[in-house]
Amino acid sequence: MSADEHPPATERPGDVRVPVLADVALLAGVSQQTVSRVVRGSPSVARRTRERVEAAIAELGYRPNVAARTLVTRRSHRIGVIAADASLYGAAVTLSGIQQACRDAGYAVSLVVLSDLEAASIQRALEELRAQYVDGAIAVVPQDASQDALREADIAFPYVLAPGLDGAGAADAYWAEVAAARAATDHLLDLGHATVHHVAGPGDWAESRARSTGWRTALVERLRFVPRPVRGDWSAASGYAAVGELPLDSVTALFVANDHMALGVLSALAARGLRVPGDVSVVGYDDVPDASFYAPPLTTVHQDFAEIGRRCVQVLLGRLHDRVVEPGPVSPRLVVRDSTAAPGTLLAVQPG
Amino acid sequence: MSADEHPPATERPGDVRVPVLADVALLAGVSQQTVSRVVRGSPSVARRTRERVEAAIAELGYRPNVAARTLVTRRSHRIGVIAADASLYGAAVTLSGIQQACRDAGYAVSLVVLSDLEAASIQRALEELRAQYVDGAIAVVPQDASQDALREADIAFPYVLAPGLDGAGAADAYWAEVAAARAATDHLLDLGHATVHHVAGPGDWAESRARSTGWRTALVERLRFVPRPVRGDWSAASGYAAVGELPLDSVTALFVANDHMALGVLSALAARGLRVPGDVSVVGYDDVPDASFYAPPLTTVHQDFAEIGRRCVQVLLGRLHDRVVEPGPVSPRLVVRDSTAAPGTLLAVQPG
DNA sequence: GTTCATGGAGCCCGCAGGCAC
DNA sequence: TGTGCCTGCGGGCTCCATGAA
Numbered sequence A, B: 001m002s003a004d005e006h007p008p009a010t011e012r013p014g015d016v017r018v019p020v021l022a023d024v025a026l027l028a029g030v031s032q033q034t035v036s037r038v039v040r041g042s043p044s045v046a047r048r049t050r051e052r053v054e055a056a057i058a059e060l061g062y063r064p065n066v067a068a069r070t071l072v073t074r075r076s077h078r079i080g081v082i083a084a085d086a087s088l089y090g091a092a093v094t095l096s097g098i099q100q101a102c103r104d105a106g107y108a109v110s111l112v113v114l115s116d117l118e119a120a121s122i123q124r125a126l127e128e129l130r131a132q133y134v135d136g137a138i139a140v141v142p143q144d145a146s147q148d149a150l151r152e153a154d155i156a157f158p159y160v161l162a163p164g165l166d167g168a169g170a171a172d173a174y175w176a177e178v179a180a181a182r183a184a185t186d187h188l189l190d191l192g193h194a195t196v197h198h199v200a201g202p203g204d205w206a207e208s209r210a211r212s213t214g215w216r217t218a219l220v221e222r223l224r225f226v227p228r229p230v231r232g233d234w235s236a237a238s239g240y241a242a243v244g245e246l247p248l249d250s251v252t253a254l255f256v257a258n259d260h261m262a263l264g265v266l267s268a269l270a271a272r273g274l275r276v277p278g279d280v281s282v283v284g285y286d287d288v289p290d291a292s293f294y295a296p297p298l299t300t301v302h303q304d305f306a307e308i309g310r311r312c313v314q315v316l317l318g319r320l321h322d323r324v325v326e327p328g329p330v331s332p333r334l335v336v337r338d339s340t341a342a343p344g345t346l347l348a349v350q351p352g
Numbered sequence C: 001g002t003t004c005a006t007g008g009a010g011c012c013c014g015c016a017g018g019c020a021c
Numbered sequence D: 001t002g003t004g005c006c007t008g009c010g011g012g013c014t015c016c017a018t019g020a021a
Helices: A021-028 A032-040 A047-060 A066-073 A089-104 A119-131 A144-152 A170-190 A206-221 A236-243 A259-271 A289-293 A305-320 B021-028 B032-040 B047-060 B066-073 B089-104 B119-131 B144-152 B170-190 B206-221 B236-243 B259-271 B289-293 B305-320
Strands: A078-083 A108-113 A136-140 A159-161 A197-200 A253-256 A281-283 A300-302 A333-335 B078-083 B108-113 B136-140 B159-162 B197-200 B253-256 B281-283 B300-302 B333-335
Touching: A021 A032, A021 A047, A032 A047, A066 B066, A078 A089, A078 A119, A078 A305, A089 A108, A089 A136, A089 A305, A089 B089, A089 B108, A108 A119, A108 B089, A119 A144, A136 A144, A136 A305, A144 A159, A159 A305, A170 A206, A170 A253, A170 A281, A170 A300, A170 A333, A197 A206, A197 A259, A236 A259, A236 B289, A253 A259, A259 A281, A259 A289, A259 B289, A289 B236, A289 B259, B021 B032, B021 B047, B032 B047, B078 B089, B078 B119, B078 B305, B089 B108, B089 B136, B089 B305, B108 B119, B119 B144, B136 B144, B136 B305, B144 B159, B159 B305, B170 B206, B170 B253, B170 B281, B170 B300, B170 B333, B197 B206, B197 B259, B236 B259, B253 B259, B259 B281, B259 B289
Parallel strands: A078 A108, A078 A136, A136 A159, A197 A253, A253 A281, B078 B108, B078 B136, B136 B159, B197 B253, B253 B281
Antiparallel strands: A108 B108, A300 A333, B300 B333
């Protein structure tokens, strides 16, 4: 375990000191300000001076002290990320994308994970970020109530709500999800299914509503019967439970709002002796890496979560610099695997 | 999209200003130093004075300026987290645990996600964290090569390697995994299997080696034949592929180093017409939330990743304050579900 | 007279902006 | 156009003085 001793608080002369602007200035034979200008890339420095300073910087291994810089500029070059649940696949990958884009743009990332979804908890997270003087924030907090809490909170810095269902391009992103859900449903109808049942996500997530809307739209446009959707909470367990509430003797096709629930659905259908896609076709949403290995491999809608994260950063940084950035939505796309087929012969089963 | 304007750099009198120490002092009718003492929890403040100051702090909504404090104390109260791949379930949950524990301890968390595992990339991540003046760091970077790169890097701050297979309690954590893998293998042997085949993780992960060691130990101790393990890369796809390299006509039990690969294994076995657990019993490792809904529900080893994250924080913060903290390992435990059973009748199959 | 709580006055941390040259 | 001097960001800390128990 290599772990250097922390330097003692009181430094005596002779100790190894982190070089500061003045040290560089001394070595280069210029003033502090000139060094500062070089570091900040100011144009008004003669090339030869610049080169001399850069050499000195390299020789000393100088790095600007961000605390000092933040203190005087009131900009931290840091953005905060508030995540409701970093362990969900989508959120985790979005987070990676955010970090990547921030690093490329020279921004640091502070992470705050909510312990719960109470407004108080969100308020506390915002306080933390304010105390860290973040320049802006991205909230990966998809629940309506939490988003409302964010909107109503008194926030001293710009922020965007991931996954883009808000702010610049919000409507675009929403309708892109609607379109994808509709395509998924159309896929089932095109296979010959009379209608498509639906296991929805939580009603208080915009993504969930977008997917349900897409499903409903497809059915309505083609004048099909719209069954009552069953609601889950994104977990496989809730997908399993949802199957118990479906009128299985009339279900031949199922659009499930995410892959985890779809896994639960597959499990529950198998437990009832129903074959997929022979008896019931199933489509998921998200395309988690495991989806190809479900039984059977799942037809689903692919989402590029990392790209969503990157675009959130673009929008936020644009706003920080008074530029309007509208990257447009990341279009999800249907991936057809083996869980969908034309409706086959229904086996006689005892529902429930 | 609520996003307040960034406050202008030059503040005129009359602007809403973030309160500072002096403001609090004025309101409470005490000196700056006294406020500072209260804020820092110095004992030499009379109770009544303290209460007055705290009331003023609350009234103004004062928060210490971390940049200023960091500048003078040379402590940022911030730790860095380096993650190799935040999208893996275990890493993501560990990260949540880290953030939670840090918040409770009053530390902020900076996240850096590696773009690749090259030593240069790790060096860059460390530079970033140094520039942020983190007090310490936790590296969720399980690959040997990367850990070596970390050890060899010239790091100016203490750090620990998650998931605890290094540093304080390193050996303990390692042996806890070995023991769990051994228990998983013993479980299969106890069911009556003559031996247990193994799909291992990447050879350059300590966790992977721990699990393989546990498996081998169990077989050796009971004088069973030790088959050659097949290696995967943690992904379901690699688990699927691994099955192709197994001598399926003699395999009745399989210990797979993680659940994702186990899912791939289940898929490949099903594709070959082999039933689980009728023909082959399968045990996984990690107990991801989906594991209960695999076909069949997977017997696996449960890991408490969030707790691992919390303990890493304990160790690191202890080290920052010159306290030695040895939380002991988080003991994984076997969860028996439906993918394991006594060896049944082998179906005649064409291997490959 | 000792302790103890508090205030006053500065200086310093490292850097950047305004202004002068 | 290029460069240098001064000041201040917000807080921690030290020295010293001052009352009060």
